[in-house]
Amino acid sequence: MSKPVSMYAPIPMVAGPVTLHPDVIEAIARDYGSGQIEPDFLPLYKETAGKLAGLMGTDDDVVLMTGEGMLALWGALKSCLKRGDAVLTVGTGVFGDGMADMAESMGCKVTKVSLPYDSTIGNGDSLAQIEAAIKRCRPVMITAVHCETPSGTLNPLAELGAMKQRLGVPLLCVDAVASLGGASIDAKAWNIDLVMAGSQKCLSAPPTMSIVSVSPTAWDIMANVNYQGYDAILPFKTIYKDGRCPYTPSWHGVAALHAAADALLREGLEAAFARHAIVAKQCREGLARIGVPVFPRPDAVSAPTVTAAMVPEKYTWPAWRQALRERGLIVSGSFGPMAGKVFRLGHMGTQADPILMQKALAAVEDALR
Amino acid sequence: MSKPVSMYAPIPMVAGPVTLHPDVIEAIARDYGSGQIEPDFLPLYKETAGKLAGLMGTDDDVVLMTGEGMLALWGALKSCLKRGDAVLTVGTGVFGDGMADMAESMGCKVTKVSLPYDSTIGNGDSLAQIEAAIKRCRPVMITAVHCETPSGTLNPLAELGAMKQRLGVPLLCVDAVASLGGASIDAKAWNIDLVMAGSQKCLSAPPTMSIVSVSPTAWDIMANVNYQGYDAILPFKTIYKDGRCPYTPSWHGVAALHAAADALLREGLEAAFARHAIVAKQCREGLARIGVPVFPRPDAVSAPTVTAAMVPEKYTWPAWRQALRERGLIVSGSFGPMAGKVFRLGHMGTQADPILMQKALAAVEDALR
Incomplete structure (x- = not known):
């Protein structure tokens, strides 16, 4: 093609x-069977998830959901947080600070470290500000954005991840929508529990799929929160447990991600x-x-x-x-x-x-x- | 093709x-621009929504969201209902009764009229049961399923809609996922406020799009509830107000629905x-x-x-x-x-x-x- x-x-x-990507067009330009019935679908799903885990630098489970990238963001927050939970949002741009609005709409107690939009984490005394805020609010989750698209910046996350670990914060949740596949992500080394991404940026696929990695700690917290909704991530655990899909999966969407990840890995x-x-x-x-x-x-x-x-x-x-x-x-x-x-x-x-x-x-x- | x-x-x-449908494959087998930027997208969205409104028998606004059909169901419930709201679910099968579980998970006070799974609304004294339940629980919303797929049945809805109107229930919310495009729906005559559907059944498109019609009453209730999340329907009102899309729209998904609706209208x-x-x-x-x-x-x-x-x-x-x-x-x-x-x-x-x-x-x- x-x-x-x-x-x-x-x-x-x-x-x-x-x-x-031409391979993505080829993958979506065809008919598939029912993802709930045909035995070919689940192996494709798992293989695709595994390839995307490789792009994220993690061996955690990766969940593929049908929806635009914002589905990954809402899904991660709603699946892990209860009303009243303390959350620390680190923002160096519109999306970073937007996470605070999202968590607030859920009734969480949000502490916001909002840094200048032309800076990145590590500039000035930003790490000291974040550390002080963590010690003050004792969050269940820290959120950050890897690539802050509206600002054209990429936040270094290694030190934030180390701080999260050192201070015993349960979850670090990172929006990598605009970096996954275009910049190195080392979720394991950076102690990221949830890497959230979408299909339409560096993966060069249509905006129909959301991607989230889930650490064992995040799975445990999700099981405890037991949130229910279209954006609930916990139901996707059954894919890894017993091969059962929640809802009707999008074979086209998964095939697009498979082709996209393959093209990157081939390169x-x-x-x-x-x-x-x-x-x-x-x-x-x-x-x-x-x-x-x-x-x-x-x-x-x-x-x-x-x-x-x-x-x-x-x-x-x-x-x-x-x-x-x-x-x-x-x-x-x-x-x-x-x-x-x-x-x-x-x-x-x-x-x-x-x-x-x-x-x-x-x-x-x-x-x- | x-x-x-x-x-x-x-x-x-x-x-x-x-x-x-071959026309659907043709619609998705190509590259599009950014739906947020190119002036061609919004007219396509509105034209597609209008065609789908025709299939639903309504002149209400129709909202197209990226996600599997369950997104329409969760979106309608979460956008219209607050914790503690009274809801009446009418079930003649797994999906009808499933709406009760969904509303319960949201903290609503649910009254369940669960009819035999081999029957349809109108069999036996079902309408009398429903009327008594409405008078007892005074719901904000009645939910029903048009085609109960697991049972292979189609619920007549005219009398339920008339009852809703007569008893002053604000909202009637109908799951038409498996009937839209394959059976006549007269949302206006049947007083349905929210018709919920998906792309992968009678429309013969991939399972990537959710479709919801929204009556003026439903818009008002949504504005009051002001629910926020990926499945929030209210943000899509801006498409009709000022042409602004919430999130990144799926041009492929909308083009697929457009081709699907067109094929049905041509027939x-x-x-x-x-x-x-x-x-x-x-x-x-x-x-x-x-x-x-x-x-x-x-x-x-x-x-x-x-x-x-x-x-x-x-x-x-x-x-x-x-x-x-x-x-x-x-x-x-x-x-x-x-x-x-x-x-x-x-x-x-x-x-x-x-x-x-x-x-x-x-x-x-x-x-x-």
């Missing part, structure tokens, strides 16, 4: 859903991560050359999967977006306090491609002329 | 996910319903001829989309399933009290096909020889 080209843009550089994880890092560097250096400043402060860690840059001063965001679109380049805007000021180039998955980035930079340069 | 044939069975007659709804009814009759009469009794009692309404029949006495269920599979016929088992005793032929969507049914009946006959 030939390389899929978006009908919508010659230069698709959105922060997801990204252009599909080699180190090679894939290097490709993302190289294209990200190309993007940052190219923008600097053109005179477009990036959003994160210089000592923050830039994301290898997405670059957040400043909308040029002589443009409004809608006019800038339109100027780029007229040159075939589709980019994303940003959210929260950065909305209207920051635009984003998503170079993840199939879009982490040096030729595509070259075209994107040429379009940016031309629009600025 | 040629008619898709399941690799898994020459005669796929499962109760869903059914064999995909003509009356013709499609007639096709289902004819194949269902062919199934019941064929089984009677062979000597396989159907499960519902004679005065119950049989489903036009699925037939539940008794596993022949000389077979265990696994042996019967295997005997049919050896003849190329894949059927479904049943759940709850019917598990092991009842098997099901799903003749919905693409599988409501007289030739396929002829092959299925020949396989059953051969297995019994």
Whole structure:
């Protein structure tokens, strides 16, 4: 099958859903049997989950649920937390702080360490702030975001994970929606109990699947909480116990993830991560050359999967977006306090491609002329 | 594109996910842009929702969410009900009674009218029982199931809807997962506030999309409850208000539903319903001829989309399933009290096909020889 080209843009550089991998299109372009009946489905599910565990750097169980990435986030919180539980959210951007809103809506006692959106964990005295907050609120769970897409940053998590372990916090829950497959994740070494991800970012699949790794501690806590709902993760334990699926599984969704993970493993994880890092560097250096400043402060860690840059001063965001679109380049805007000021180039998955980035930079340069 | 044939069975007659419609495969076998960015997506969403509203017999807003059909069920309950709310569940099968378990897990005060699983609403004194229960518990919501798949029955809902209206119950919430597109639904005439459906039954699409119609009363109640979660329906109101999508929408999922609804509308709804009814009759009469009794009692309404029949006495269920599979016929088992005793032929969507049914009946006959 030939390389899929978006009908919508010659230069698709959105922060997801990204252009599909050709193998993913091939996997979804067909009929399957019933995932509840055919004996081929469960082995595919388990094999896919295992490949994704490899991408996460864990040997914990991995659960695949039908729904957009937010399903993984809600599922992890609701499955592990009861009303009144203390939660510490670490935010360096819209999604990190958004976890606080989610936990608050569930009636949890939330302590929020909200760091500047252009920084990453480790900048300034952020680790000391987090440590003090943990000692103060004694949380059941710490939440953090690996790649903060709207800010274009990647949070280092090793020290946070070590702190979690040292201070005896039961759970560390990490949103890796925009990093899984594009950046190294070492869930085991970083003591992450729940890695949450989605299909439509670095995996280059449609936005139909949620992925969550579950540590033994997380399974125990889930069994105790016994939350029920579409986003409940505990029912998926039966897949590992007795091969029974809760609900009707999406064979297409699992097949898409299988093809996506396979493509990454065939390339080699180190090679894939290097490709993302190289294209990200190309993007940052190219923008600097053109005179477009990036959003994160210089000592923050830039994301290898997405670059957040400043909308040029002589443009409004809608006019800038339109100027780029007229040159075939589709980019994303940003959210929260950065909305209207920051635009984003998503170079993840199939879009982490040096030729595509070259075209994107040429379009940016031309629009600025 | 040629008619898709399941690799898994020459005669796929499962109760869903059914064999995909060729137009659906064509719709999902491609790359799309970002549903949050490209101007083509929202018109497609709204047009698809409108077509599905037509299938439901309503002009209420219809919401399309990414997830398996159970997402529609959980979403409707959690979006409309608060802890302590009185709910009346009407069950003539596993799914109808299952709604009681779901509402109970949410802390609602549940009154359960559980009718025999081989009957349908209207049999015996069922309507009097329901009326008495409504007067006793004064529910915020009545739940019912249109097609009770595990029982192979279709509940008449006109009288229940009239009763709901007459007694001033705010909400009637109907699971139409296994009937939408295969049987006439007149949500407006039947006073249904929430019709809940999924993509993988009569619509012949993969199990990735949930569909819910929302009456003005239901929107008001949702705004008051203000439930938050992946399955929250209220955030989808913004699509109709200001064109903003909550979360990342699935363009593939919506395109699949669009193709599915289009195929049904092209055939003509009356013709499609007639096709289902004819194949269902062919199934019941064929089984009677062979000597396989159907499960519902004679005065119950049989489903036009699925037939539940008794596993022949000389077979265990696994042996019967295997005997049919050896003849190329894949059927479904049943759940709850019917598990092991009842098997099901799903003749919905693409599988409501007289030739396929002829092959299925020949396989059953051969297995019994």
